[in-house]
Amino acid sequence: MSEVNAQPEQVTLSIDGREISVPKGMNLIEAAKVAGIEIPHYCYHTHLSVAGNCRMCQVKVEGMPKLTIGCNTGATQGMKVSTHLTSPEVAEAQRATLEFILINHPLDCTVCDQAGHCKLQDYYYEYNRQPSRFPEEDKEHKVKALPLGPNVILDGERCILCTRCVRFCEEITETAELGVFNRGDKSVISVAEGEQLDNPLSGSVVDLCPVGALTHRNWRFNTRIWYTKPVDSVCPGCSTGCNVKIATRDEQVVNVKARLNADVNREWLCDEGRYGFDRLVADEQLLTPLVIKDSGEGAKTTLADIAAAMQSVKAGANETAVFLSPVLTIEDLYVAEKFLLDVLKIESGSLSVAMQYKSRQLDSVSQKLVSPDYAPNARAASLFGWAITADNWRKEMESRYEALLGDLLAGKVKRLIMIGDAAIAPTDAERISEQVVSQLDFSLALVSGANSAANNEVFVNGPFSSRAVVRAAQHLVPVLGVLEKQGLYLNRDNRLQRLTAPLTPRAGVRSEWQVLAELARLGGTELLPDNVVSARDLLLHMGRSDSRFAEVTPARVGGFGLRLASA
Numbered sequence: 001m002s003e004v005n006a007q008p009e010q011v012t013l014s015i016d017g018r019e020i021s022v023p024k025g026m027n028l029i030e031a032a033k034v035a036g037i038e039i040p041h042y043c044y045h046t047h048l049s050v051a052g053n054c055r056m057c058q059v060k061v062e063g064m065p066k067l068t069i070g071c072n073t074g075a076t077q078g079m080k081v082s083t084h085l086t087s088p089e090v091a092e093a094q095r096a097t098l099e100f101i102l103i104n105h106p107l108d109c110t111v112c113d114q115a116g117h118c119k120l121q122d123y124y125y126e127y128n129r130q131p132s133r134f135p136e137e138d139k140e141h142k143v144k145a146l147p148l149g150p151n152v153i154l155d156g157e158r159c160i161l162c163t164r165c166v167r168f169c170e171e172i173t174e175t176a177e178l179g180v181f182n183r184g185d186k187s188v189i190s191v192a193e194g195e196q197l198d199n200p201l202s203g204s205v206v207d208l209c210p211v212g213a214l215t216h217r218n219w220r221f222n223t224r225i226w227y228t229k230p231v232d233s234v235c236p237g238c239s240t241g242c243n244v245k246i247a248t249r250d251e252q253v254v255n256v257k258a259r260l261n262a263d264v265n266r267e268w269l270c271d272e273g274r275y276g277f278d279r280l281v282a283d284e285q286l287l288t289p290l291v292i293k294d295s296g297e298g299a300k301t302t303l304a305d306i307a308a309a310m311q312s313v314k315a316g317a318n319e320t321a322v323f324l325s326p327v328l329t330i331e332d333l334y335v336a337e338k339f340l341l342d343v344l345k346i347e348s349g350s351l352s353v354a355m356q357y358k359s360r361q362l363d364s365v366s367q368k369l370v371s372p373d374y375a376p377n378a379r380a381a382s383l384f385g386w387a388i389t390a391d392n393w394r395k396e397m398e399s400r401y402e403a404l405l406g407d408l409l410a411g412k413v414k415r416l417i418m419i420g421d422a423a424i425a426p427t428d429a430e431r432i433s434e435q436v437v438s439q440l441d442f443s444l445a446l447v448s449g450a451n452s453a454a455n456n457e458v459f460v461n462g463p464f465s466s467r468a469v470v471r472a473a474q475h476l477v478p479v480l481g482v483l484e485k486q487g488l489y490l491n492r493d494n495r496l497q498r499l500t501a502p503l504t505p506r507a508g509v510r511s512e513w514q515v516l517a518e519l520a521r522l523g524g525t526e527l528l529p530d531n532v533v534s535a536r537d538l539l540l541h542m543g544r545s546d547s548r549f550a551e552v553t554p555a556r557v558g559g560f561g562l563r564l565a566s567a
Helices: 028-034 088-102 119-127 164-171 204-208 303-312 330-342 378-384 393-409 434-438 467-471 512-522 535-545
Strands: 010-015 018-023 058-061 080-082 152-154 178-181 188-191 214-216 229-234 243-249 252-258 290-292 298-300 320-324 353-355 415-419 442-447 475-478 487-490 495-499
Touching (some): 010 028, 018 028, 028 080, 164 178, 204 214, 204 252, 229 495, 303 475, 320 393, 330 378, 330 487, 330 535, 353 393, 378 487, 442 512
Parallel strands (some): 010 080, 320 353, 320 415, 442 475
Antiparallel strands (some): 152 214, 229 243, 243 252, 290 298, 290 475, 487 495
């Protein structure tokens, strides 16, 4: 048996006179990217099959009698390719193609949600810029504002029949809800009678649509893209860590798009993550440290008083329970580890420490992208000794969490520390009785959100915790919510990725790592140098002082992440 060559055969070709080397058979759109040249296209997508519908990607190949489409032409040795940049024939063909595509397209850019980030607009100004020669004839009118399902609406007149959405439902979700119906200029994308587009990844077809034909029902007409502040980040919904672009306006999330990353989520995003960003913000956010009185009423306090109360409690490691949130960043966990060791005198691998983790059941479509958890940084626990590194890390984490929760519910805990939102799952928090709370000598919760009920009882009303969690805490300290934080997450595949805050942090409120460092300092222990004041400073300090992070730098993580060899 012949040995399989791990490296694909390389061929050398020239595109617009630029000589490049690429794998044999790579299509010319991708090959041109290597040469730094963009070939315009609508129907082609890196992770979908080639349809060849739009004809925008035509190029001239020496020796071929006619122009050919770049999406379906593979690179060969010695090939000489000319694009619109060097071939007037190609440029004219692309102008004619675009004019044909626009014949029946409505001139409604002023009301179209895609305006400002539409490839029809971009390509018109770049490759056409000619007045319409179709001024008097009647355009073909098609269906307007047709709901395809609970999340997506179709404007048939804007559709250019690229079929990206159809291929996505056939090839990726394998649910095949969409199809092309009728013929010629009557053709339209739609769902079969009695069907609807409601698979768990349905919103991804809007990201794939290069024009304004498919829009989100939730976000229609809510804002113009040029009024928003877009941020590249990762979705904190589960440990897949899908790359996203989050658009905000007036401190509200107004649009979430998948961001192309072939190593993580391609350009797909689940509906739960896309439309669920509002659940990541508490209805009312905590702004100042509070101490809970016997009456249940919250009164303002200071970190100094909390540090003193913590120092006064003499509880051993076996009488302490530290629950860590799965939305803590790597930087938060690094300082938490030092806090446990130097302040609470608990070894990082101790069974007194657990990260909240609970598995869930997923349907077959969700499993293609979504992780069976709500724990975006759970895998990072393995870096700090709170989980094992084998394939069953999920089971180990959940077992560890359940064991520590069992000790708390059995009344074996004297000192309870909850670091971050969802340090204890909401369903588990409801099981914490008043008797358990009364047996605690000291309890502290670092949380982002709270509400004041009519009886002045303070409780978290956000997505990660519940009333019972805060009722178990004698002291509350506000920390930044997950949409206000900067830092690193480690996804399920050991890829470090950057979490970037789309929302402006609340004045005076800090991340968990900053609060823990301050509590330690007030108790007489310096966890960090004085010059560490930001998440970036902390990461650089971690790289200099801890071998686990010696190769981790902001530049290496970049915009698409850094895969660790092991974790």
